[in-house]
Amino acid sequence: MRIANSIKDLRLAVGEWRQNGQRVAFVPTMGNLHAGHLQLVKTAQQQADKVVVSIFVNPAQFGPNEDFASYPRTEQQDQEKLDSCGSDLLFLPSVAEVYPTPLQTQVSVKGLSTLHCGASRPGHFDGVAIVVCKLLNMVQPDLLFLGEKDFQQLAVIRTMVADLNIPVAIQGVATVREADGLAMSSRNGYLSAPERQLAPLLYQTLCLTRDAVLSGATDYQAVMDRHAQRLTDAGFLLDYFRICRSADLLPADDNDTELVLLIAAKLGKTRLIDNVRFTRGN
Template sequence: MQTVNSIKDLRLVISEWRQNGLRIAFVPTMGNLHAGHLQLVKTAQQQADRVVVSIFVNPAQFGPNEDFASYPRTERQDQAKLTACGADLLFLPSVNEMYPAPLQTQVSVKGLSTLHCGASRPGHFDGVAVVVCKLLNMVQPDLLLLGEKDFQQLAVIRTMVADLSIPVAIQGVATMREADGLAMSSRNGYLTAAERQHAPLLYRALCATRDAVLSGTTDYRPVMDRQAQTLRDAGFMLDYFRICRSADLLPAKETDTELVILIAAKLGKTRLIDNIYFTRADPARTTP
């Protein structure tokens, strides 16, 4: 695997691949790679001739009181994992390479970016949108692969790409989970041993709520209240817990069939997010 640190060197490699008619897939990450990231790479390898991975801890998507300075940086280990996985090119830029001057241009997906995590982390998705837009302009891939664990982020990037007519296909890849159901995340390493034992309750709450909806429940609130109380009893501080339409992440109505349950909560000092999306039968067609 080749590693480059500059946009110039990245474009030289990409240009050679393009001249040879190769299909290019791109996996953007912030490093501290786990099996979920590597699954993105493996999926990309099935669909493209060359796979580019970026590692960049993006300061633009961290708020003033968030964990930018302490976010785990494991570049040497990440390089070894990507080499073993068979990635073709690692783009490992510095902050100065990505942001050589203060940005005068904003990339913002209105509405969608202010919901859910966007309400709790103002400006977060603007930072995500601008860095992904920049990376897409640098790499110019045919295919962009993103994990479904951050369902809202995936929705924001899909909208941005469509609105700006960026010529890239987007593929979401299913969330990779630990054996006990906890969604893999770089932030799981912040959990204490005791917190790690409770963390899978987040996914169990999602599954229980989904199962209740699939069983025909249309009054969501009592089900969600029970699950929320179970989480609070285990030490979680809930940020949000909502059943939404998967298309636009707005509150689901009784007639909606394509649903996603979104959840975010703090356990100790660690903020965890997860989701589960599914299709239920159309109530209008199942009513006797």
């Protein structure tokens, strides 16, 4: 596996592949890799000749009271995992390489970026949009692979790519879960042992709510209130729990069929997010 720390070295490698007519896929990450990240790489390998993975903890998407300084950084272990699964190139830039001068340009997906997580973390998705836009310009891949665990982030990036006519095809990859249903996340490592035992209740609640809707429940708020109470009683501090149209993440009503349940909650000091997408029959 090649490692590039500079945009110049990255482009040299990708340029060689392009000259050979090879198809390039890109998997952006913030490191501390787990099986969910590696599934993105494996899926990318099935559809492209070469796979670039980036590891960059992006300061622009962390708020002033968030965990940028303490975000887990495990570069050596990450490199070993990527090497063992056959990644072709790891792009490992410094903050100075990605942001050499103070930004004077903004990339913001209006509306969508202010909903749900965007309401709780103002500016977060602007930080995501700018770094993904920059990384896509650096790598210039044919394919971009993103996990569906952060469903809103995926929607923001899809919108940005479409609006800016960025020539890349985006593929969302299903959330990888632990055996007990907890969505894999780098932040799961923050959970204490008792909290880790409770954490799967988040996904269980999503599934129970989905099943109630599929069984014919039409008072969505009542269903969510009932199941949200179970989480509150168990010790979760809910940020939001909503049923939305999967196309635009706006509130769903009884006429909508393509739906997604979105949830964010704190367990102790750890903020967890998850979602379940499903189709309701007419």
